[in-house]
Amino acid sequence: MSSSKVDTRVVVAIDFGTTFSGYAYAHKSNPKEITVENKWGGSLGFKTPTIIKYEDESYSTIKSWGFDALPEKPSKRRKNVDKSRPVELFKLFLLNEKPTFPDTLDYRKVISDYLRKLGEMIKEKVDIHWHDLDFYNKVLIVLMIPAGYDDHAIAIMRGCAFSAGLTREKNSRNLIFITEPEAAAISCLNPLEKLHNLKPGDSFMIVDCGGGTVDLSCHELLANNKIREITRPTGGSYGSSFVDKEFVGFLRRKLGSSTIELLEKEHYNVLQYMVQKFCRRVKIPFTGERSNFQPYEIDLDDYSWLKDIIKGGKEKRLLEEADWSIYVEYDDVKGMFDHCITKIIHLIREQLAQLQNKRCSAIMLVGGFSESEYLQARIKKEFNKIVLNISVPTQPMIAVVKGGVQFGLRAETMVNRGKPSDIRVIVGLDFGTTYSGFTCCHISDSKIFINTKWPPREVYPKINTILQYDRNFVNIVNIEQWGYPEQDETRPVELFKLHLGNLQENLKPRLPVAYKKAITDYLYKLGKLIKEAVKKNWVGINFTENVLLVLTVPAEYSEKEKAIMRECAHNAGLINEGDSLQLQFTTEPEAAAIYCMDKLREYDLLTIGSKLDY
Known part of the structure; x- marks a missing residue:
């Protein structure tokens, strides 16, 4: 089990991106000195490609990764063409997308292998700067994720990080x-305040345009250089790799589908080299201004063997007429950009709509794709009358990873104070003797969600604390057989909570199962509904990382009874570890008092000096 104390000395933030990845680090003794890695073997840059290449099709040995795995200029002779295939875009599997991928390869293995290589570099760098530092106990890893990740995706990333050796324990x-x-928002605080004179109460939007995804959220600037999220984060797979896909679609129309399919299957390096060259020569410098554009020529004489595999038909006839050259014109490139930019603009409009009557003071574009002059121009043209300040920070590619380090330095302090480090949602769980229920609230919004929907179709604030088992009292029959059982195959199991507390033994109900099992089974069923409600109401929430469970207990409960409830909650899957800080207790009268005080204030019935008895 993980230690309940985290004694961090160094924070390392990892920006594991769809197309490029990087990391940054800082020592807590000098938090303002954040170092972003910019040397990758013989290559320079703040990020390295998220690409990995294996020795053979067994995928057991890594041949190269990052810049070293990029496809080289192919030979003009087909027999000399390197048929080894770099594996890329594997992060997209976590967003339920399926890029072209070897059939026998598990994307989780590739993520783990890539993180292992990145981790080896990180450990070496940490050791150089802080020799003999205990990496697994003194280094806090902050991993950036898209806003659209659900609990399952985050759990996979945690498992991959563990398999990669970034952590000693999975949890x-x-x-x-x-x-x-969120990381970008933290990083952009100072630029926003300096450039746009933002003050507490002002709101701003972060549009993080990366290689694979675009993620958006709005935040309010608070006092003491703090922020709070005020909209539901949104996003989609409209990053710069979307333009790459459009370019491959363009090649498909020019070369024929069968040619592209053959390249994808047998000569993937060649296809990727063509894409990389297009990115360098066309995509990155594209401004959207027709006067600045020069047509881009793809001379198929550079891939002479390719002519032999292009089958007869319209495509071959047109290529022959063009002397085996493909010309990429202005309108072609503009069309490749416009589809995804239209999607990004729609996402920005959705965020502004969520603000309702609240004015958005600034939009900050971050991420590698935000360096596109055409993307910047389109967004400014679309929203400059609605949002006065639309800007791109210096080095937008590293805004996220620097914000991750800043977040980690703050989170480390919170953990050492014994508080959960990354709470987004609070769930109040009222586990009663005869009836149970739960409520949820996001920390950025005071609105409390009260669950009123219970299986199969009942609409009440609470549900019966009853279970219905099979005849052997091993399994709950199905989801209908708890709370409101519809069938009576066995005697319903109820009042099992009475086995905790000060009730005399002879007054405790007789049960056909152990009371701990009944409590655990009931909390498991209740927990499934809680997780579904959290997922439905708030995107990107990791239940075990971002949710604080507050369990109300009778005032008479001793530490022993609370320990039993904690054990049952752990076994029910509500928390990952028995001593998790994500589960806290409050007594039922305390919770009732807090609620009543709020109501009294709401109706101006409570004044200073008032006395409440409860």
Whole structure:
């Protein structure tokens, strides 16, 4: 089990991106000195490609990764063409997308392998700067994730990080997550205040345009350089790789589908080289201005063997007429950009709509794709009358990873104070003797969601604390057989909570199962509904990382009874570890008092000096 204390000395933030990845680090003794890695073997840059290449099709040995795995200029002779295939875009599997991928390869293995290589570099760099530092106990890893990740995706990333050797334990407290727009918002605080004179109460939007995804969220600037999220984060797979896909679609129309399919299957390096060259020569410098554009020529004489595999038909006839050259014109490139930019503009409009009557003071574009002059121009043209300040920070590619380090330095302090480090949602769980229920609330909004929908179709604030088992009292029959059982195959099991507390033994109900099992089984069923409600109401929430459970207990409960409830909650899957800080207790009269005080204030019935008895 992980230690409940985290004694961090160094924070390392990892920006594991769809197309490019990087990391940054800082020592807590000098938090303002954040170092972003910019040397990758013989290559320079703040990020390295999220690409990995294996020795053979067994995929057991890594041949190269990052810049070293990029496709080289192919030979003009087909027999000399390197048929080894770089594996890329594997992060998209976590967003339920399926890029072209070897059939026998598990994307989780590729993520783990890539993180292992990145981790080896990180450990070496940490050792150089702080020799003999205990990496697994003194280093906090902050992993950035898209806003659209659900609990399942985050759990996979945690498992991959563990398999990669970034943590010693799968549920280590030395690995925490933050969404990319949240990290970017933290990083952009100072530029926003200086450039746009933002003050507490003002709101701003972060549009994180990366290689694979675009993530958006709005935040309010608070006092003491703090922020709070005020909209539901949104996003989609409209990053710069979307333009790459459009370019491959363009090649498909020019070369024929069968040619592209053959390249994808047998000569993937060649296809990727063509894409990379297009990115360098066309995509990155594209401004959207027709006067600045020069047509881009793809001379198929550079791939002479390719002519032999292009089958007869319209495509071959047109290529022959063009002397085996393909010309990429202005309108072609503009069309490749416009589809995804239209989607991004729609996402920005959705965020503004969520603000309702609240004015958005600034939009900050971050991420590698935000360096596109055409993307910047389109967004400014679309929203400059609605939002006065639309800007791109210096080095937008590293805004997320720097914000991740800043977040980690803050989160480390919170963990050492014994508080959960990354709470987004609070769930109040009223586990009663005869009736139970739950409520949820996001920390950025005071609105409390009260669950009133119970299986199969009942609409009440609470549900019966009853279970219905099979005849052997092993399994709950199905989801209908708890709370409101419809069938009576066995005697319903109820009042099992009375086995905790000060009730005399002879007054405790007789049960056909152990009372701990009944409590655990009931909490498991209740927990499934809680997780569904959290997922439905708030996107990107990791239940075990971002949710604080507050369980109300009778005032008479001793530490022993609370320990039993904690054990049952752990076994029910409500928390990952028995001593998790994500589960706290409050007594029922305390919770009732807090609620009543709020209501009294609401109706101006409570004044200073008032006395409440409860």
